[in-house]
Amino acid sequence: MEIFKFIPGFRSGTKWKMLVASIYYFYTLYTLNYGIGAFLLTISCPFFIFSLFDVTRRRGGRRAILTLVISFMLFDLGYSLSQNAPQSANNTKTSTSEPTQKD
Numbered sequence: 001m002e003i004f005k006f007i008p009g010f011r012s013g014t015k016w017k018m019l020v021a022s023i024y025y026f027y028t029l030y031t032l033n034y035g036i037g038a039f040l041l042t043i044s045c046p047f048f049i050f051s052l053f054d055v056t057r058r059r060g061g062r063r064a065i066l067t068l069v070i071s072f073m074l075f076d077l078g079y080s081l082s083q084n085a086p087q088s089a090n091n092t093k094t095s096t097s098e099p100t101q102k103d
Helices: 002-006 015-034 036-056 061-084
Strands: none
Touching (some): 015 036, 036 061
């Protein structure tokens, strides 16, 4: 299929890269259970790291810098969203009930 030529991990057709990419993409989809913030954090990390390598080695040019900036923005947005996400009921203690008096 032609679409796989554009997806990182599938472009070269190497089996072990495709396996690692598949595991990563399934894990990234799983993080949607924890909110959009966790998803954005997870999906942006590899793009940020790889484009950082390209920029520091002066291989990527403008495209690598653009990828670095966009992935950093997504990472930052994901971090912000995950910090503002409501806590689950199991992790928070509520003290709204008043203690009852014993007679």
